[in-house]
Amino acid sequence: MPVTLTKSGAIAVVSIDNPPVNALNTAIRAQLLALVEATEADAAISAVVLIGAGKLFVGGADITEFDRPPEQPDLPSVIARIERATKPWVAAIHGAALGGGLELALVCHYRVAAPGATLGLPEVSLGFIPGAGGTQRLPRLIGPEAAIPVVAERQMLPTDAAARLGLLNRVIEADLRAGAVAFASEAAAIPLPQPLPAQPLADPGAAFWDAARARIDKAAKGQAAPLAALEAVRFGVENGATLGLQQERATFLHLRSTEESLALRHLFFAERAAPRPADLRGVEPAPLRLVGVVGGGTMGSGIAAALRNAGLQVILSEQDAAALDRGLASVHGLFDAAARRGLTSAAEAADRKAGVAGVVGLQGLAACDLVIEAVFEDLVVKRAVFAGLAETCRPDAILATNTSYIDPRQIAEGMAGPDRFLGLHFFSPAQVMKLLEIIPIPETSSQTRATGFDLARRLSKIPVQSGICEGFIGNRLLKRYRGAAEAMVAQGVAPAAIDAAMRGFGYPMGPFEMQDMAGLDISFMNREAARAKGEDVPETPADLLVRSGRKGIKTGGGWYDYAPGDRKPQPSVQAAQIIAPLVAAPCTLAPDAIVARLLGVMAAEGQAILAEGIANTPAAIDLVQVHGYGFPRTKGGPMFYASRKTPS
Numbered sequence: 001m002p003v004t005l006t007k008s009g010a011i012a013v014v015s016i017d018n019p020p021v022n023a024l025n026t027a028i029r030a031q032l033l034a035l036v037e038a039t040e041a042d043a044a045i046s047a048v049v050l051i052g053a054g055k056l057f058v059g060g061a062d063i064t065e066f067d068r069p070p071e072q073p074d075l076p077s078v079i080a081r082i083e084r085a086t087k088p089w090v091a092a093i094h095g096a097a098l099g100g101g102l103e104l105a106l107v108c109h110y111r112v113a114a115p116g117a118t119l120g121l122p123e124v125s126l127g128f129i130p131g132a133g134g135t136q137r138l139p140r141l142i143g144p145e146a147a148i149p150v151v152a153e154r155q156m157l158p159t160d161a162a163a164r165l166g167l168l169n170r171v172i173e174a175d176l177r178a179g180a181v182a183f184a185s186e187a188a189a190i191p192l193p194q195p196l197p198a199q200p201l202a203d204p205g206a207a208f209w210d211a212a213r214a215r216i217d218k219a220a221k222g223q224a225a226p227l228a229a230l231e232a233v234r235f236g237v238e239n240g241a242t243l244g245l246q247q248e249r250a251t252f253l254h255l256r257s258t259e260e261s262l263a264l265r266h267l268f269f270a271e272r273a274a275p276r277p278a279d280l281r282g283v284e285p286a287p288l289r290l291v292g293v294v295g296g297g298t299m300g301s302g303i304a305a306a307l308r309n310a311g312l313q314v315i316l317s318e319q320d321a322a323a324l325d326r327g328l329a330s331v332h333g334l335f336d337a338a339a340r341r342g343l344t345s346a347a348e349a350a351d352r353k354a355g356v357a358g359v360v361g362l363q364g365l366a367a368c369d370l371v372i373e374a375v376f377e378d379l380v381v382k383r384a385v386f387a388g389l390a391e392t393c394r395p396d397a398i399l400a401t402n403t404s405y406i407d408p409r410q411i412a413e414g415m416a417g418p419d420r421f422l423g424l425h426f427f428s429p430a431q432v433m434k435l436l437e438i439i440p441i442p443e444t445s446s447q448t449r450a451t452g453f454d455l456a457r458r459l460s461k462i463p464v465q466s467g468i469c470e471g472f473i474g475n476r477l478l479k480r481y482r483g484a485a486e487a488m489v490a491q492g493v494a495p496a497a498i499d500a501a502m503r504g505f506g507y508p509m510g511p512f513e514m515q516d517m518a519g520l521d522i523s524f525m526n527r528e529a530a531r532a533k534g535e536d537v538p539e540t541p542a543d544l545l546v547r548s549g550r551k552g553i554k555t556g557g558g559w560y561d562y563a564p565g566d567r568k569p570q571p572s573v574q575a576a577q578i579i580a581p582l583v584a585a586p587c588t589l590a591p592d593a594i595v596a597r598l599l600g601v602m603a604a605e606g607q608a609i610l611a612e613g614i615a616n617t618p619a620a621i622d623l624v625q626v627h628g629y630g631f632p633r634t635k636g637g638p639m640f641y642a643s644r645k646t647p648s
């Protein structure tokens with residue numbers, strides 16, 4: 001039985017054992033309910049300890065049940081039954097009490113915890129609000145001021161903070177079970193506390209609510225759940241817990257069936273599955289301690305910082321002393337910036353700097369377990385680097401390229417030991433962006449691939465395996481997306497209208513603003529290279545801009561104009577004149593039509609990517625877009641979005 005009852009004298013210990021996270025599924029809820037009745041009926045029991053088996057108390061409700069109507073007994077009825085118990089229940093928390101897990105703990109009459117546990121209500125991340133009393137009981141226990149960040153702003157409370165706020169009655173340093181049993185014996189000897197919903201709660205006043213609303217609205221970026229969570233708390237404060245619980249449940253049931261919640265749950269499952277591909281089960285990754293990075297430019301310096309931030313020792317290699325100085329200075333700059341923003345201490349920044357050594361040439365990389373190459377995007381240069389690495393490094397050292405477009409098979413051609421070679425495609429800025437495309441070549445061994453996935457886990461990145469094609473999954477989609485946007489411009493739609501439509505959809509910026517930021521010249525050079533090879537690549541408006549020296553923000557203008565020192569795009573008369581020869585008479589297109597066309601193109605390219613076996617699942621494409629290109633999480637990714645638009 002996943003929920004068991006054992007006795008320690010007069011104390012019943014109810015243990016939930018449902019690996020991996022003790023999720024509260026229907027069976028667990030039914031057994032819990034039965035055990036409340038059993039403990040109530042047993043005169044020899046004076047109090048109950050509720051504890052989780054394994055690594056944690058309870059990680060939450062079972063989200064896989066959320067696609068179906070709620071099954072009985074639902075969590076609110078189980079919780080209400082515990083609240084009516086005549087014997088004290090003590091939640092004994094270790095590891096984590098999250099979502100429904102914390103709601104279960106909140107309904108117990110007392111809570112004790114081991115050091116190092118995490119308590120939180122992360123429901124809004126999945127597009128709904130707590131549905132079993134979290135928005136009502138937590139404010140009554142710790143006050144609305146402390147509860148709102150937890151309920152509506154994803155704040156996680158470690159044991160010590162939870163204890164300070166009064167969420168915990170005792171922190172148990174020694175054995176949790178024994179400590180909780182001792183606590184329960186004490187609790188059995190005193191009257192039961194008043195249930196939380198019956199406790200009075202002062203209204204913090206309109207100014208407080210307005211400030212909280214403004215803060216949450218700003219951070220929510222159009223997502224519905226955070227504000228709904230705030231409103232649920234406020235409603236309960238203003239109208240009392242009985243009505244508050246009803247309103248909370250109704251909001252929960254409504255929100256969990258919205259497109260937003262379905263999209264966020266789709267991503268939640270995709271993200272959870274990403275680090276553990278089925279075909280690598282049982283394959284041990286190689287141990288990584290010392291990692292080399294070749295090239296200290298934009299990408300190399302960011303990759304070095306990301307590796308070091310994850311606790312790895314790093315050696316940065318450059319081609320000469322001046323470039324090495326520049327590379328190390330950029331890495332140090334990233335650590336200093338993190339310290340300035342309060343993300344790390346000054347001592348931590350110094351320690352991180354000390355963990356990044358610099359070398360000129362490849363000789364100094366002999367001891368590395370993994371080397372990531374991030375030199376110029378040039379096949380000859382890259383091949384020379386890998387020939388050197390194959391000579392210098394241990395035969396079991398893993399060698400990776402960060403190339404954006406070059407076929408990794410060509411880079412590895414003739415290299416000794418190609419089984420330890422793969423593509424690890426980071427995104428800029430590499431110390432920030434979550435996506436890591438993993439690109440095996442046919443010779444890449446399972447262990448090499450598993451090490452790539454394990455590295456992503458250590459860097460807290462989302463790994464997505466991609467087959468080999470021009471631009472892999474992400475840049476191939478981007479090229480089609482941009483191409484379709486530019487085709488619209490050629491038809492007479494203003495770039496600013498297209499950007500506004502895509503921002504309205506939820507992208508942080510539109511395709512033309514993004515090009516101006518990244519620079520128009522790289523894709524221009526790609527087109528020129530294709531033309532030089534005799535491919536038929538028609539002239540585009542972007543070509544005209546680059547030929548006129550408008551390469552984006554770095555040249556003071558591209559699709560837009562920019563005032564010196566200002567990154568805010570201003571519509572450009574000059575740009576409009578330059579592209580005029582390739583642009584039809586001005587026309588307008590409704591934002592919805594713009595969005596539909598661009599997302600349609602992306603989904604069609606995604607289908608082709610799937611058909612060719614470049615991506616393993618539609619969800620992989622969604623992860624690439626969400627974590628590498630700013631696709632709004634609340635829409636789930638281009639493939640998920642398309643699947644919802646075309647009912648099957």
Ligand code: NAI
Nearest residue numbers: 295296297298299300318319323374375376377403404428
């Ligand atoms: P970058 O031009 O900023 O940096 C390249 C660095 O490599 C320079 O500092 C150069 O001195 C160094 N270098 C060249 N040959 C070397 C050698 N033999 N040994 C040691 N160092 C050497 O270029 P960036 O943008 O960092 O790109 C590097 C690679 O990453 C390219 O393959 C690029 O396609 C890829 N990439 C770039 C992204 C971006 O957004 N910039 C995104 C993802 C991948």
